[in-house]
Amino acid sequence: MDTDLKKVERRTIQYWxxxxxxxxxxxxxxLFLGIYLLGYALISMKSLWLVLWSIGTLPxxxxxxxxxxxxxxxxxEKLTYPRAGFISYRRPDGRKRPRRFSLVGGLAGIAGxxxxxxxxxxxxxxxxxxxxxxxxxxxxxxxxLRTNLIRFFLLSVLVLAIGIVLARSGxxxxxxxxxxxxxxGLALCVSGAITLRQFVRKNPVxxxxxx
Amino acid sequence: xxxxNRNLLxxxxxxxxxxxxxIMTMLNVVESADFLFLQRETGLTKxxxxxxxxxxxxxxxxxxxxxxxxxxPLTVCRLTEEGRKAYRQYRTQWHDLMSRKQGRxxxxxxxxxxxxxxxxxEFS
Numbered sequence: 001m002d003t004d005l006k007k008v009e010r011r012t013i014q015y016w017x018x019x020x021x022x023x024x025x026x027x028x029x030x031l032f033l034g035i036y037l038l039g040y041a042l043i044s045m046k047s048l049w050l051v052l053w054s055i056g057t058l059p060x061x062x063x064x065x066x067x068x069x070x071x072x073x074x075x076x077e078k079l080t081y082p083r084a085g086f087i088s089y090r091r092p093d094g095r096k097r098p099r100r101f102s103l104v105g106g107l108a109g110i111a112g113x114x115x116x117x118x119x120x121x122x123x124x125x126x127x128x129x130x131x132x133x134x135x136x137x138x139x140x141x142x143x144x145l146r147t148n149l150i151r152f153f154l155l156s157v158l159v160l161a162i163g164i165v166l167a168r169s170g171x172x173x174x175x176x177x178x179x180x181x182x183x184x185g186l187a188l189c190v191s192g193a194i195t196l197r198q199f200v201r202k203n204p205v206x207x208x209x210x211x
Numbered sequence: 212x213x214x215x216n217r218n219l220l221x222x223x224x225x226x227x228x229x230x231x232x233x234i235m236t237m238l239n240v241v242e243s244a245d246f247l248f249l250q251r252e253t254g255l256t257k258x259x260x261x262x263x264x265x266x267x268x269x270x271x272x273x274x275x276x277x278x279x280x281x282x283x284p285l286t287v288c289r290l291t292e293e294g295r296k297a298y299r300q301y302r303t304q305w306h307d308l309m310s311r312k313q314g315r316x317x318x319x320x321x322x323x324x325x326x327x328x329x330x331x332x333e334f335s
Contacts, residue, residue, distance in 0.1 A: 005302075008237060012236075015252075082283075085250070086248060086287070088242045090242045
């Protein structure tokens, strides 16, 4: 019975990703980040624009996160909830937040230092890009494990493959990262759009009032 | 009465009913969910789901809020603190009961094996 109840729990978590909206919004944010990075690649190193561009990174990131949250909420209110019902998830425990942030920060720091040291004797292979590919692939793999949705397994493999191919291509770090973000963002957007289309077709809006 | 039987009798029957157990499990994962979601996921009819929710509400396990979203009525359900506690207790009790039962079954089968081995030895 425990297994059946775990399936019910998993199914409830899966509901968030079922319509593909989160994927699409996250993909758009990543795509936007890629286009933003393109600016770095185009601006000459001594330009004042480069300084302004660097300062703008944090606001752009914050704006991106807020955009994703708002877009997901709005789209879900318009498309998902009238079709399949409303659901709000429990917020993570606030007391664990500092520990979680320090753990993620620590891991990112270690990964960065490792990538930097490996890149020095890389022989054309960009560990930096491969690391990014691995990081995002792990994130998507984690979602796939939690929700048991096959498309996230496929996306994680695809993202890892993009990272490795770009790492072997011998591109400069910024240009490589820019292409990586753009391709990953596109993949997520396409996958999300297909899923959303299928979801909308499969679940027509219920006209009847709720009990 | 054995401790195992006493534990079995102590189990919360209100939660133990399969449909209500599924409702409680879903609501335990989320902050709140509406009637439509619960109906779609459980596959129950409106009347059936409504009856189960009313029973859970009467027991103080579920809080039901009726609001409007535009012109459409929205029935939002969530587990109360008491409901969460009762659900956790139910899961713990059931888990203990099952693991004890499995342990006993394992020791029984081990006993059977050693008995049959002894019999084989005596026979030979």
